[in-house]
Each structure stands twice: as C-alpha cells, then as structure tokens.
Amino acid sequence: MFKVGPGERMMQSVLQRLCAVIAAVMLTIVTSACAPPSAPGGGGDGENSGAPGAPGRNPADDPPTADAGAEFSVEAGAWAQLEGQGVTRQAGSLLTFSWRQVDGPPVVLDDPASPTPGFIAPILDEEATLTFELVVSDGMRNSAPDRVAVVVHSAPAGASVVALWSGASSPVDAEVDWRLPSGAWAEVSRGGWGESGIETLRLPVELLEDGLHFVEFKFGGDGRYADLNFRLRAGDFTFTFDDRVQGSFRRVIALDVLGGVVRPVFNSWRAYDAPDAALTTGVHAVELLAGWREASNAVSGSVRMIYPDGTEAEKFGHGWANEGLERIIVPSDLDVADGDYTILFDLAGDGRYADVNAVASILDETVRVDGRLTGTKQWVVGADVTGGDATIVFNGWADAGSPDAAGVSGKHPLEVVGGWRGASNVMQLSVNVTTPDGAALEARRFPWALQGYERTFVPEGAPLDDGVYTLVARLSGDGRYADVDFHATLLNWRFDVQDRLVGTREYLIKVEVVDGTAFEISNTWRE
Numbered sequence: 001m002f003k004v005g006p007g008e009r010m011m012q013s014v015l016q017r018l019c020a021v022i023a024a025v026m027l028t029i030v031t032s033a034c035a036p037p038s039a040p041g042g043g044g045d046g047e048n049s050g051a052p053g054a055p056g057r058n059p060a061d062d063p064p065t066a067d068a069g070a071e072f073s074v075e076a077g078a079w080a081q082l083e084g085q086g087v088t089r090q091a092g093s094l095l096t097f098s099w100r101q102v103d104g105p106p107v108v109l110d111d112p113a114s115p116t117p118g119f120i121a122p123i124l125d126e127e128a129t130l131t132f133e134l135v136v137s138d139g140m141r142n143s144a145p146d147r148v149a150v151v152v153h154s155a156p157a158g159a160s161v162v163a164l165w166s167g168a169s170s171p172v173d174a175e176v177d178w179r180l181p182s183g184a185w186a187e188v189s190r191g192g193w194g195e196s197g198i199e200t201l202r203l204p205v206e207l208l209e210d211g212l213h214f215v216e217f218k219f220g221g222d223g224r225y226a227d228l229n230f231r232l233r234a235g236d237f238t239f240t241f242d243d244r245v246q247g248s249f250r251r252v253i254a255l256d257v258l259g260g261v262v263r264p265v266f267n268s269w270r271a272y273d274a275p276d277a278a279l280t281t282g283v284h285a286v287e288l289l290a291g292w293r294e295a296s297n298a299v300s301g302s303v304r305m306i307y308p309d310g311t312e313a314e315k316f317g318h319g320w321a322n323e324g325l326e327r328i329i330v331p332s333d334l335d336v337a338d339g340d341y342t343i344l345f346d347l348a349g350d351g352r353y354a355d356v357n358a359v360a361s362i363l364d365e366t367v368r369v370d371g372r373l374t375g376t377k378q379w380v381v382g383a384d385v386t387g388g389d390a391t392i393v394f395n396g397w398a399d400a401g402s403p404d405a406a407g408v409s410g411k412h413p414l415e416v417v418g419g420w421r422g423a424s425n426v427m428q429l430s431v432n433v434t435t436p437d438g439a440a441l442e443a444r445r446f447p448w449a450l451q452g453y454e455r456t457f458v459p460e461g462a463p464l465d466d467g468v469y470t471l472v473a474r475l476s477g478d479g480r481y482a483d484v485d486f487h488a489t490l491l492n493w494r495f496d497v498q499d500r501l502v503g504t505r506e507y508l509i510k511v512e513v514v515d516g517t518a519f520e521i522s523n524t525w526r527e
Contacts, residue, residue: 063141065088065144067134068147073152073153076233083116084097095137096137096139102133108242129150134146158205159234164197172226175218180209210259211257212327220248239253286341290345290358291357291358292356292357299352301356303344303345308339322354342382345378346376346378362385378449391410408489409457412489420451428476429486432456433470437465466512483499
C-alpha cells in the first residue's frame, strides 16, 4: 500500500485551496461578462443596490403594496363599502390597514382600520365624487398610498332612513318604522341583533303622500351601548344624529306632508325646549298637537276637540309610551264654522313625569305649553270663532288671575264665560242666562273636573229684546275650592271677577235692557 507522509499531505491541502480560489475568480469573471452594463451614474454597493430583483437584492425586503379597489357608484343615503387589499413578500408578517378620505363631502367610515370599511353615502342635491386613500403596513414599512373614487348619485325624490350602529358593548338591536298617513307601514331592510348592524328604508315618491308621516326608532339593549349614526331625509327635510347611545329607548319624528312639501311637527330626538321640538306648520286652519318625551315610565298624552255642534274631531293617536304624539288638523280648504271650540289636553300617568309640548292653533290664535309635567293632568282651551276670526275665551294653561286666563270675545251683544282651574278636587261651574221672555240660552256645557269652563252667548247681529236678563253662576263642590273666572257682557254693561272660591255657591245678576242700553239691577257677586 502506498503511504502519504506528513509533507505530502500538507502539499495536497495547499493545492486544493489554490484550486478553489482560482475557480471562484473564474466564476466572477464569467458573471461580470454576462451582466448588462450599468446605467450612467449607476453603481453603488451593498446588497440593496439596484432595482428589486437585481442581483444581490432580496425581494422579501420590498415594502407591501396597497390596492384600494375599483371605482364604483352608490345612491345617496345608501350603505357603501370599500374593498381594500394588501400584498407583502415578508413571510409570516401581518398587514395593518389605514383608510382616510381625501376629497368630497365628508363621511364617517365605520372602521378605518378594516380592509373593508363602510359608510353612509351623503344625501346630496347634485352628484359628487368621494375619494379615499389606503395605506398598508407590515409593521416595518408602509406601502405607497392607493386611492379609489366613489361616485354618489343625487338624492332621488321620496324619503330614506339609515340607522347604523357599531362598537356595541354586546349585541343590541335597532329598529326603524315608518307609518304612512294611510296607516300602513313602509317596508324596511332589517338588521337584527348584533354588535354592529344597519337598517335602511327607501320610500318612493308616490308613498310620500299628503298627511302625517310617523317615523319611529327603537334601540334595544338594557345597560348596553353602541355608536349610532341615524339619518333621515324626506323632501327638503333632513335630520342626522351621530353619537354614542346607551340603554333601551325610542325616538319619534312626525312629518306633515302637503302638496309635496315636508314640514316637521314633532321631533323627540330634540330636547322639549329646543326650537324645533314641536312646531305648527301654519298651513292648516286648525292644528292641535300633544307630544311627550323622556317619560319616567309609559304615559299617555291625548288631545281632543269638540266642534260647535258637539261632535268630536278625528285625530292621529299614539297610545301609552315613553315618547309619543297625538295630533288633530282641520285643513285650510275646509270651513271653520262659527261657534264654540273646546280643546282638551290630557296627560295620564299617576306619579310619572314627562317632558311635554302641547300646542293649540286655531285660525289666527295660538297657545302652547312646554315643560316637564308630573302626574295625571288635564288642560282645557276654549275658543270662539266668528266670521273666520278666533278668540281664546278660556286658557287652562294660564295662571289663575292672569289677563289671558279667561274673558269674553267682545264679538257678541251678550256673552257669559265661567271657568275654574286649580281645584282641590273635581268641581263644576255652570252658567245660565234667561231672556226676558223666560227662555234659557243654550250653553257649552262641561262635566265635573279639576278644570273647565261653560259659555253662552247671543250671536253677533241677533236682536236683543228689551226687558230683564237673569245671569246665574253656580259653583258645585262641597268643601272644595277652585280659582274661578266669571266674565259677562250685555251691550254696554260688563262685569268681571277672578277669585278663589270654596264650597257650593250661587251668584245671581239681573240686567235690564231699555232701548238698546243695559242697566244693572242687582248683583250678588258684589255682596
């Protein structure tokens, strides 16, 4: 066997190393000869020199790429969703997304850190373009921004409602309902329970018919919260609410539509003392409204009107709830007959309270009350209509003894008004007039109550015979008290009294008419 000594082994190792160096040099020469020439001014050194994919560059070091999606269009008031994507060559890295709006009417993205955030398209009179920008990050480097345009079409005729909620502490439910003047309910796209969701309603123009439209929103989730965006558009009217809400509640908006014009009349999203909390439209001959909100528990507000012939007006009614509305109108194209109109407002709910708006508008007269009220109460308003003009003859909202609490209209040759308020318990004040021939005048009667009035008169232009007229006022209610108004006029004679009276009492006045002039003969009020 041939043996290699230590000297030979050393020489062999040196030769092997020399061959390896020569091979490496030859490989470098061949590679350089085959590579394309560098651009003028090019060169550089290090692994990152040159464009991506160049020799010595690692593609995994490239920044991520953002794709904001393709341009699309959406209807005003509708829900729109962006479709973003990101690409990275970093193995195992997680991308984060960041959206922002860079142009167009401002909107609110529900989750700007999501690859697919959504928003409610703004309600616009003209078409507009919204531009959004997306940047993605792999945690070390950001992508170049990419943009997408969203075209929002102008708002169509009709109405729409969008209710969007997100970020709920736990699943909640939000519901939108729209009651048409016919009593039917508009179709709604439901969302259901969830930590986020959306309900939408689009009302065709043919369903935005004349009458009262009642829009109700209910949020269900005792003790839970969510970020809510609520938008309503009907004709030229728009309303937006964007805030965090908590607990179960309801809100209502009532819209009067006449000839295609939309007018808000009640909005419980607003505080009771806000200028637009409760309104009259000014386009109806008679308009009565009783609205309530923020009740401590379910209460019932109601409004009624008694015509001169004793019949009762039809109304829009709501029933017991924490928030609601009742309303009566007489259109301006209908005659408002001469005579007495009695208007009654009631709040039912012993020991409960609510923020109330109550308005009575009849022809050229308007009275109203706005405030927090507690317990079961009733208010009465009496109006005289003569020749198309209205006069308030009794105002149960006014303070006892005030000039506008009660009075005669001044339009009739003989007129008597007797009213009471602030009674300790139900009472009644009746008024009666007997003419010289012994006939009793008809009167507007009122039952036993905590507040009310009675009235009788001889119409304007009717003759008054000479002789003695007997006027009787009787207060009934043993051991009870009330603040009383009594006002009477007969031609040139007039008598007024405002006082707190106790128990059952009767007062008698005799007035004689001679040749068109009245003389007081006796008056037990003066005793």
